[in-house]
Amino acid sequence: MSRGASIKVRGLCKTYGSGARAVHALGPIDFDVAAGEFVSLIGPSGCGKSTTMLLVAGLEPITAGRVEIDGRPLTEPLSDVGIVFQDHLLLEFRTALGNVMLQQQIRRLDRDEQRARAAELFSRLGLAGAEDRYPWQLSGGMRQRVSIARALVHDPSMLLMDEPFGALDAITRTQIRHDLELLWLDTRKTVLFITHSIDEAIGLSDRVLVMSPGPGRIVEEIPIDLPRPRPAHLGDHPEFARYARRIYDIFENLGIYRFHRDRP
Amino acid sequence: MSPGGTPAATRWPQSKPLQRIAEPLLWFAALLILWEALLRLLAVPLFVLPPPSAFLRRLVEEQERLLLHGLLTTEMVLYGFTAGVLPGIALGYLIARSRLAERSLYPLVVFVQGLPKITLAPLLLVWFGFTDLPKIVLTALVTFFPVLVDSAAGFRSIDPRLYYVTRSAGASWWRTFRHIEVPSAAPSIFSGCRITIVVTVTVVIVVEWLNSNNGLGYLVLRAMDAADTPLLFAILVVGSTIGVVLSYAVDLLERLLLPWRRR
Numbered sequence: 001m002s003r004g005a006s007i008k009v010r011g012l013c014k015t016y017g018s019g020a021r022a023v024h025a026l027g028p029i030d031f032d033v034a035a036g037e038f039v040s041l042i043g044p045s046g047c048g049k050s051t052t053m054l055l056v057a058g059l060e061p062i063t064a065g066r067v068e069i070d071g072r073p074l075t076e077p078l079s080d081v082g083i084v085f086q087d088h089l090l091l092e093f094r095t096a097l098g099n100v101m102l103q104q105q106i107r108r109l110d111r112d113e114q115r116a117r118a119a120e121l122f123s124r125l126g127l128a129g130a131e132d133r134y135p136w137q138l139s140g141g142m143r144q145r146v147s148i149a150r151a152l153v154h155d156p157s158m159l160l161m162d163e164p165f166g167a168l169d170a171i172t173r174t175q176i177r178h179d180l181e182l183l184w185l186d187t188r189k190t191v192l193f194i195t196h197s198i199d200e201a202i203g204l205s206d207r208v209l210v211m212s213p214g215p216g217r218i219v220e221e222i223p224i225d226l227p228r229p230r231p232a233h234l235g236d237h238p239e240f241a242r243y244a245r246r247i248y249d250i251f252e253n254l255g256i257y258r259f260h261r262d263r264p
Numbered sequence: 265m266s267p268g269g270t271p272a273a274t275r276w277p278q279s280k281p282l283q284r285i286a287e288p289l290l291w292f293a294a295l296l297i298l299w300e301a302l303l304r305l306l307a308v309p310l311f312v313l314p315p316p317s318a319f320l321r322r323l324v325e326e327q328e329r330l331l332l333h334g335l336l337t338t339e340m341v342l343y344g345f346t347a348g349v350l351p352g353i354a355l356g357y358l359i360a361r362s363r364l365a366e367r368s369l370y371p372l373v374v375f376v377q378g379l380p381k382i383t384l385a386p387l388l389l390v391w392f393g394f395t396d397l398p399k400i401v402l403t404a405l406v407t408f409f410p411v412l413v414d415s416a417a418g419f420r421s422i423d424p425r426l427y428y429v430t431r432s433a434g435a436s437w438w439r440t441f442r443h444i445e446v447p448s449a450a451p452s453i454f455s456g457c458r459i460t461i462v463v464t465v466t467v468v469i470v471v472e473w474l475n476s477n478n479g480l481g482y483l484v485l486r487a488m489d490a491a492d493t494p495l496l497f498a499i500l501v502v503g504s505t506i507g508v509v510l511s512y513a514v515d516l517l518e519r520l521l522l523p524w525r526r527r
Contacts, residue, residue: 087423091426093448093522
């Protein structure tokens with residue numbers, strides 16, 4: 001099984017468009033993710049979280065700065081990676097298993113080995129028995145589990161997740177968060193996790209990078225020192241409350257939240 | 265570990281196949297009987313409008329000729345249709361995937377699509393003379409544009425973020441095309457084909473009027489020369505049968521190739 005890869009980002013900037021209509025969307029930002037670390041990027045919409053993820057994956061051109069994966073500068077799309085988006089992006093004409101086996105077909109991997117890995121992931125992700133169902137026959141939570149299986153079946157050393165649970169209901173979200181944590185504990189892949197949710201960021205991460213918009217920057221780095229696996233109900237943990245409070249305070253200081261404390 | 269709730273497999277209303285076929289047939293028979301009765305009552309001359317009994321008898325008497333010319337027409341339809349569908353899909357793909365192709369070609373396509381292409385038939389005769397080519401070329405033209413527009417829409421409907429997945433997988437153009445793009449666009453392409461194929465029968469018949477000594481269009485001219493209106497109606501029955509059979513064939517092909525589709 002492949003180990004996690006390290007990520008090193010220095011002076012990374014992204015500008016969309018050019019000339020007078022150019023929009024400076026991101027940066028410069030610097031951060032590191034150690035091999036096997038789980039790091040979240042949290043921030044309001046438009047703070048460049050998704051852009052950061054795409055730049056780290058080598059899927060969008062970098063305007064300035066550099067990204068290094070395992071010490072090597074990134075010059076083309078990273079292939080040793082799995083990506084999960086907010087929408088499951090499953091192909092409606094393939095079964096759950098067929099969607100996962102897409103990786104085998106487009107990456108030209110060994111079929112039997114990939115089938116075995118898919119079977120293992122299906123059982124680990126609670127998808128056993130759903131192999132032959134089409135996406136329209138699955139609930140939203142199961143579709144997203146299939147999407148996670150698709151991102152992991154080729155055993156990448158890095159997992160990039162862009163608000164993967166954003167479209168799910170709160171109950172499903174808690175369960176799938178827990179399942180992801182257990183899977184990560186066993187595999188220790190490097191995870192860059194993008195989220196709006198303070199619960200998810202604290203519940204999953206070794207470190208949380210808090211971002212602010214216009215242009216996107218990293219304003220704070222918060223190591224999360226909580227035992228794993230973390231409880232579903234994080235509120236029981238006094239430490240959790242302190243971390244959450246810290247993030248709320250940062251957002252309030254940035255003017256992202258406006259709490260009306262002066263009301264009687 | 266428990267997955268989110270699973271929806272029970274949706275059940276579709278099961279209509280009895282016998283009833284689905286029998287009911288329209290009964291209505292059709294009723295219509296023919298009414299037609300027959302009205303013509304007899306009003307004593308309409310045979311060459312103005314024949315009763316069903318007359319043209320159905322003609323259909324049986326002339327079955328050999330009708331079958332021969334019907335098959336020749338069908339052959340032309342299939343050649344022309346294929347010659348229109350394949351470039352239609354190819355150009356639809358190009359327009360959907362290339363901004364340059366979209367900007368340069370699409371406005372032109374929209375304009376040409378509106379042209380009554382049948383008016384080109386006499387010109388095609390000048391170019392290709394007394395051959396099968398005018399039929400095939402005109403059928404291909406009539407097929408090409410709707411299929412192009414529908415397949416472009418199909419290729420465009422692919423979520424652009426799927427290309428992030430394929431690019432990070434290092435997927436080749438061919439594998440992306442085959443495993444993602446073609447099956448994604450296929451339902452749209454098929455709906456374009458299903459609508460178009462019925463029209464193509466008309467197109468071939470029209471060109472056969474102009475330049476042919478075979479095919480249903482040629483037979484139409486012969487029938488009218490002889491004031492044989494019942495034969496004309498028998499040809500109509502054959503032509504419409506070809507259209508229905510071909511459109512069902514497209515349907516069947518779609519069911520075979522796209523078994524995941526729900527209707």
